[in-house]
Amino acid sequence: MSLFKRLYRWVDLRVGIGEIADKELTGYLLPRNINAWYSLGSVLMVAFAIQVVTGMLLLVYYVPDAEKAFKSVNFIMNEVPFGWLIRLCHAVGSNTMIAALILHMLSTLVMGSYKSPRELNWLSGFLLFSLVQGISLTGYLAPWSQLSFWATTVATNSVSALPVAGPGMVEFLRGGKLVGPATLGRFFALHVAFLPLVIGVVIVVHIFLLKRTGISAPPFGRSDTKTPWQAERYRYQSHPGGIPFFPNYMLEDTTSICIYLAIFLGVVFFWPSMPFTPDAFVPADPFKTPAHIKPEWYFLANYQTLKIFPNELLGLTVQGAAMTFLALLPFADRSPERHPLKRPLFLSLVAGGILLWIALSVWGHLS
Amino acid sequence: MDSDGRRKFLGVCLAGTAAAAAVAAGYPVFRFLAPRSGATGLQKLVISASDLQEGEAKFFEYGGSSAVLVKTKGGEMIALSAICTHLGCIVQWVKEQQHFLCPCHGGQFATDGTVLGGPPPRPLAKIPVTVSGGNITIG
Known part of the structure; x- marks a missing residue:
C-alpha cells in the first residue's frame, strides 16, 4: 500500500472522509441536462479566493495613510518584485469577478432558477452582488489617486440627495464633511475586514441553501419545464439517475474556471491599463477636481441615471425601486413555468433591461 | 496502450501541469514576499x-x-x-x-x-x- 493510501486510510478511520466524499462528490447527483452556466458559482468562488489572496499580499506593502498610500502603491507597482502582477491581479480581478457575477445572475434569471423554492438563494445572491459592489467601491479609494479620491467623492455625495438624513449619512460615511484621511481609514477597514467577513458568511449561507434545497434542473431539454415544487413540507430536490458531481461536473467546473483564468490573465498581461485612467497615476489633490471623472464600468449606468434625471432624489428613487423589484422578483413572479421561450413577456423585459443597462453605461462612458 | 497505462499517463500529465501552474503562481508570490536583495547592502x-x-x-x-x-x-x-x-x-x-x-x-x-x-x-x-x-x- 502506498504512503498516500496509508495516510488516507489513517485519516478515514478517524474522520470518515470517504463517506463525505461518497455523499458530496460521487454520490452528489446533478440533473442530466445540467449546462455550463451552472459552473459560474465555482468560477466566482475561485475569483473571490484570488481577490482574498492578492489582497492579503498587498497588505504586506500597502500603507493605509493618506500621506503614504499613493507612494506605497507606486512602490508596489515599481519596486517590489512582481508587485505589479499582484496589484493588477487584484484590480483586474475585481472587474472580472463582477462580470462573472452578473453572468451568474443573468443565467439564474433566464433559466428561472430563482423561482420557488429558491427565493432565499436568489435573495442571498442578490445580497452578495450588493456586497461585492460595496467592497469594490471601498477598495477604489485605497490607492489615494485623483481617480479614487474624486470617484469616491461623487459616489458618496449621491447619498446626500436622500431627504432629511442624507447630509448626515454622507458625513458619517466619509468620517467628515469631505473625503479625507478619515474616509480612507473607514473605507480601508470596511474593505479588508468587515466586508470580506460578511461576504464569506453570506457565501456560506448561499451554499447551505443550495445544498438544503437541492440544485435546480435547467428548463432546457425536458418535456416538463415547470418547477415541480409544492409548498407542503420541506423536501430536498434530488435528481435520481443524474450525473455525479465528481468526476463529471467537476470537469465542467474546471473547464469554466480555466476559461475564466484565461480571460482574467489575458487582461492582466495584455490589457493592464483596463482598470485605470490617467487620473489613477496622479496623487489625490483635494483642491483640484479633474475633468470627466467617471466611476467603474459597472457603476456607469447608475451614474448616467443620476445625470439624466432633473432631480437627484428622483434618480436615486428610480434606481432603488428597480433594485428592490429585482431583489424581490421571486415573490412577484410566481408562475411555475421556467423555460424562457415560454415566458415571452419576462424574456422581453430581461432583454430590454440588459439593453437599457448597456445603453446607459455606454452613454455614461461617452458623455 | 492499455486502460490503466493511459490512466496513469494522463494522471502524470495532469499532476505535471498542476505542479507547473503551482510553481508559476508560487514563484511571483515568493519573490513578492522575499526581502529585497541589495536593499540592506553594506553601504558606507x-x-x-x-x-x-x-x-x-x-x-x-x-x-x-x-x-x-x-x-x-x-x-x-x-x-x-x-x-x-x-x-x-x-x-x-x-x-x-x-x-x-x-x-x-x-x-x-x-x-x-x-x-x-x-x-x-x-x-x-x-x-x-x-x-x-x-x-x-x-x-
Missing part, C-alpha cells in the same frame, strides 16, 4: 567626528541591522554590531562603566566588543572605521 556611512564626544557611544542603522560607534576615553573610534551574540537583543552603552550591557540576560562587552561576562558566546562583530578630515567613515 559617514558621520561627523564632532557628533561624538570621548567616552560616548552613538547607535545607528547599518546594513539593515543595528550598530554602535564608540569613542573611547583614549580617543579611539570603534564600530561594532549592537546585536548581542547571545539571543539577539540590542546592547546598551553604560557610560559610567565604559562597557556594553545586554538588558535581556546581563551579557557584558568591553568597548572593543570582547565578552566581559554573562552568557554571550562570542564578542560583538567589528565594523571597519576610518577617520579623515573630521569625518568618520563606517564600513
